[in-house]
Amino acid sequence: MWVWFFKLGSPKWFYELSGKWLPWLVAAMVIFMTIGLVWGLLFLPPDYQQGFTSRILIVHVAVAGTSLAFFPLMFVAGTITLVWRMKLADMVAKNAAILGAWFSFITLATGSLWGSVMWGTWWEWTDSRLVSMLFQLFLLLGVISLRSALEDSDAAAKACALLSIVGCINVVIIKYSVEWWNTLHQVSSPVTTDTSSPNGPEFWIATLIMIVAVYLFLTVSLILSTRNEILERERKAQWVKDLVLKAK
Amino acid sequence: MKPHRRKKLGIILFIAAGLSVAVGFTAFALKQNINMFYTPTQVAEGEVGPGQHFRIGGMVKVGTVLGADDSLKVNFVATDFVSDVPIQYEGILPDLFREGQGIVAEGEMDAAGVFQASRVLAKHDENFMSPEVKAALDAAGASADNHMPSGTN
Numbered sequence: 001m002w003v004w005f006f007k008l009g010s011p012k013w014f015y016e017l018s019g020k021w022l023p024w025l026v027a028a029m030v031i032f033m034t035i036g037l038v039w040g041l042l043f044l045p046p047d048y049q050q051g052f053t054s055r056i057l058i059v060h061v062a063v064a065g066t067s068l069a070f071f072p073l074m075f076v077a078g079t080i081t082l083v084w085r086m087k088l089a090d091m092v093a094k095n096a097a098i099l100g101a102w103f104s105f106i107t108l109a110t111g112s113l114w115g116s117v118m119w120g121t122w123w124e125w126t127d128s129r130l131v132s133m134l135f136q137l138f139l140l141l142g143v144i145s146l147r148s149a150l151e152d153s154d155a156a157a158k159a160c161a162l163l164s165i166v167g168c169i170n171v172v173i174i175k176y177s178v179e180w181w182n183t184l185h186q187v188s189s190p191v192t193t194d195t196s197s198p199n200g201p202e203f204w205i206a207t208l209i210m211i212v213a214v215y216l217f218l219t220v221s222l223i224l225s226t227r228n229e230i231l232e233r234e235r236k237a238q239w240v241k242d243l244v245l246k247a248k
Numbered sequence: 249m250k251p252h253r254r255k256k257l258g259i260i261l262f263i264a265a266g267l268s269v270a271v272g273f274t275a276f277a278l279k280q281n282i283n284m285f286y287t288p289t290q291v292a293e294g295e296v297g298p299g300q301h302f303r304i305g306g307m308v309k310v311g312t313v314l315g316a317d318d319s320l321k322v323n324f325v326a327t328d329f330v331s332d333v334p335i336q337y338e339g340i341l342p343d344l345f346r347e348g349q350g351i352v353a354e355g356e357m358d359a360a361g362v363f364q365a366s367r368v369l370a371k372h373d374e375n376f377m378s379p380e381v382k383a384a385l386d387a388a389g390a391s392a393d394n395h396m397p398s399g400t401n
Contacts, residue, residue, distance in 0.1 A: 045378035049344060054376060075264075083256045119369045120342030126284045126303070165264045169271050180275075182283040182305055184352055189374040196384055198375035 009086035011230040012239050018223045025220050032213035036062075040206040053117050054203075060110040062210040066218055067107050067136070068174060070100030071167030074143070078161030088226070090157050091233070095225040097143040097160070099218065104137040119184055128177040129185035132170055139167050285352050292331035296357070303354045304333055304363060305371065310347045326351065326363075337365040344370035 007013050040058030047054035077093035080086050111130070116122045124130055143160050150156035178187045191204040234240050249257075275282065285305035286296055296302050306326035313324040321338045335353050345351060350371035355364045377385070 045380070048377045048379045048382035050372070050376075079257065079260050082260060083253045118342070118344055118372050120344075121369055124284070124369075128282050128284070161260065162263065165260075165267055168264070169268050173271075173275070180282075181279070182285050182287070184284055184369060184371055186372050186374045189376060196381060198377045198381070200378075200381065202378060203376045 006084075009080075009084065009088050011088050011091075011234055012237070014088055015227055015230050018227060022220070022223060025216060025223070029213060029216035029220050032209055032216055036206060036210035036213045040210055044206055045202050050118060053114060056110055056114045058207055058210050060107065060114060061207055062214040063103055063110065064107040064133070065211055066214045067100060067103035067133075068171045069215075069218070070096050070103065070140070071136070071164055071171050074100070075161070075164040075168050078157065078164045081157045082161055087233070088230075091226050091229040092222065093157075093160060093164070094147055095222055095229060097140050097147065099221055099225070101137060101140040101144060103218070104133060104140060108133060108137065115184075121184075124184050127184045128181045129174065129183050132174045132177050136167065136170055136174060139163060139170065143167075287328045288326055288331040288333040289328055291333055291357075291363075299356065301354075301356055303352055304335070305350070305352045306333070308345070308347050308349050308351055313347055326353065333363050334361070335363045335365050335368075337368050339366075339368070341368055342370040344372060 036058070041055050044055050044058065046052050074093045074096050077089040077096065080089035081093065108130075111133075112122045115124075143163050146159050146163070147156050150159065177183060178185050189199045189204075191199055191201075193201060195201060231240055231243075285303035288304060288306050290296070291304060304326055306328045309325040309327045309332060313322065315322045319338065320340065321336070322341065323334065323336050325332045325334050327333075335355075337353065337355075345368065350373060352369045352371055353363060353365040354367040354369075358364050
């Protein structure tokens with residue numbers, strides 16, 4: 001297991017392995033994304049109160065759920081960078097922050113759209129779910145600007161790992177905010193296989209497909225951006241030069 | 249694992265644990281401030297000071313919505329099925345506002361004990377139903393109200 005772990009830390013090894021995985025991951029992503037979006041946005045039954053507005057939530061729930069994965073990922077990557085000095089983990093952490101900021105933004109945007117129709121308000125500063133999600137976006141923007149200010153140094157890795165700890169605590173707060181405090185935001189919908197009760201399969205199967213699609217999108221995006229980062233940071237290494245020459 | 253790595257990992261985990269505890273205590277101390285609204289029971293128990301601007305969250309009690317004919321004034325009762333609070337509001341209500349619906353109203357208590365709302369928001373619950381399922385449930389006499397806390401109506 002340790003051999004595998006240290007092998008993964010080698011940028012060259014990761015570059016070659018991820019190159020083999022990518023076509024499969026992209027194919028799976030396209031399939032799930034197409035099914036999820038077409039089903040969710042065109043064929044999902046309307047909700048009896050919300051009408052077709054409920055379809056926004058297919059995207060919202062999938063992106064919001066996935067956006068909570070970034071800080072735990074960055075914390076693990078940051079710890080590996082600090083403890084085992086693995087360059088690859090640092091590259092993953094750096095790109096995860098940028099992706100995570102976009103995911104958080106899309107979560108807030110789709111949620112606002114739905115809220116403006118259903119709640120009668122775009123934004124409520126007093127709702128802990130909404131504010132903790134906005135806090136996550138700001139934290140990620142903070143990590144991104146720290147990185148660009150400190151330029152891939154040791155200090156950047158340390159500061160970002162520390163912010164990731166705060167981010168992970170915030171993820172727990174986001175998740176349970178709707179249960180610990182009174183909020184305008186509803187709690188998570190329980191799912192049931194019973195077709196004649198609320199939250200039946202006609203709603204959640206499409207959501208589940210969308211969640212898988214968004215996770216695949218996250219994986220593919222992260223691999224692609226990390227591969228770019230590897231080529232840039234290792235541009236003086238012999239194997240990258242060979243790769244470029246071969247491509248010509 | 250080499251000792252200096254173990255030490256570093258220890259430091260990281262110590263910081264993580266320390267920050268978690270700090271945030272946990274802060275959140276606990278601020279509990280009431282983080283809550284978006286008071287329930288009608290909390291209001292009845294006098295948790296809100298006189299003249300305070302605050303929010304009430306509850307269900308619109310069935311059969312209590314009275315709209316004026318010549319204005320946007322509307323009166324209704326918010327309930328958590330233990331206590332009731334009468335609310336008066338003038339303005340446009342969200343589409344989702346109806347009897348039995350969860351709402352959050354923002355405003356102040358007047359001298360007569362009526363909550364003068366300056367804003368009313370609709371709160372959606374976690375249940376999603378297609379019109380067919382809703383119709384089937386209604387036909388079976390088990391309306392959506394059954395998913396709300398017991399003691400409805």
